[in-house]
Amino acid sequence: MDTKPAEMMARRKFLKLVTTLPALAATAALVSPLLRFLKPNVEKFKIYAPTVQDAARGEVIAVATLREVANPWDYKYFVFTQKYPQYTPEGFKAANVPGVVIKLPYKITLYDPATGQGPWRWARDIGKTPKVTESDLIVFSRICPHLGCIYNFVPNYKEVTAGYGGYLPPPPRQHALMACPCHLSIYDPADPQLPGRVLSGPAPRPPRTFLYEIQGENIIATDVEPGGIA
Ligand code: FES
Numbered sequence: 001m002d003t004k005p006a007e008m009m010a011r012r013k014f015l016k017l018v019t020t021l022p023a024l025a026a027t028a029a030l031v032s033p034l035l036r037f038l039k040p041n042v043e044k045f046k047i048y049a050p051t052v053q054d055a056a057r058g059e060v061i062a063v064a065t066l067r068e069v070a071n072p073w074d075y076k077y078f079v080f081t082q083k084y085p086q087y088t089p090e091g092f093k094a095a096n097v098p099g100v101v102i103k104l105p106y107k108i109t110l111y112d113p114a115t116g117q118g119p120w121r122w123a124r125d126i127g128k129t130p131k132v133t134e135s136d137l138i139v140f141s142r143i144c145p146h147l148g149c150i151y152n153f154v155p156n157y158k159e160v161t162a163g164y165g166g167y168l169p170p171p172p173r174q175h176a177l178m179a180c181p182c183h184l185s186i187y188d189p190a191d192p193q194l195p196g197r198v199l200s201g202p203a204p205r206p207p208r209t210f211l212y213e214i215q216g217e218n219i220i221a222t223d224v225e226p227g228g229i230a
Pocket residue numbers: 144145146147148149151180181182183184185201202203
């Protein structure tokens with residue numbers, strides 16, 4: 001039997017395969033990146049979601065001593081340095097967050113360990129469990145949630161009425177308040193349900209809070225509530 005035609009057929013098949021493979025490989029290389037757009041390998045909206053590692057980190061500092069804020073409505077201003085992972089040549093971008101420590105006339109719940117609720121409910125988002133859960137000390141950022149001005153702690157509510165647009169708080173709130181000179185937002189630092197509640201003005205929510213711990217005589221701010229201005 002003549003085997004030549006069979007050999008030629010096999011050789012042709014082989015040559016066809018050899019010439020087709022690179023073409024297939026080139027097509028696959030070209031098309032595969034396009035297929036990723038049709039079926040992304042990252043969950044929707046997870047691409048830009050911040051992780052705990054991406055969270056801004058603050059410099060842990062003593063913001064006041066217990067003696068400095070011993071009596072109701074004592075307060076102390078401080079500045080907290082927050083570092084954001086911006087991947088600049090230096091690695092981090094720092095921002096100063098002015099804050100205020102306030103002694104309230106009564107204790108309020110800052111964090112309910114059973115439900116995770118309270119002004120410090122955001123602590124879980126940054127992987128922290130607050131050590132203080134109930135206290136008459138509260139620490140706010142002084143950045144106004146409206147447009148980012150620095151608001152004031154005003155010990156006498158009458159000064160708020162006189163100097164911040166005539167707002168007269170109703171009787172249970174006739175005590176020290178926080179007031180912003182830019183567009184006259186007024187906040188109640190001692191509202192038991194929502195400390196920093198907006199009483200008047202355009203602010204959309206209370207100012208952000210700081211997590212703190214008590215170490216000996218010192219009130220130590222460890223983290224500021226994450227997020228933008230408004
Ligand atoms: S920035 Fe404070 S009220 Fe507008």
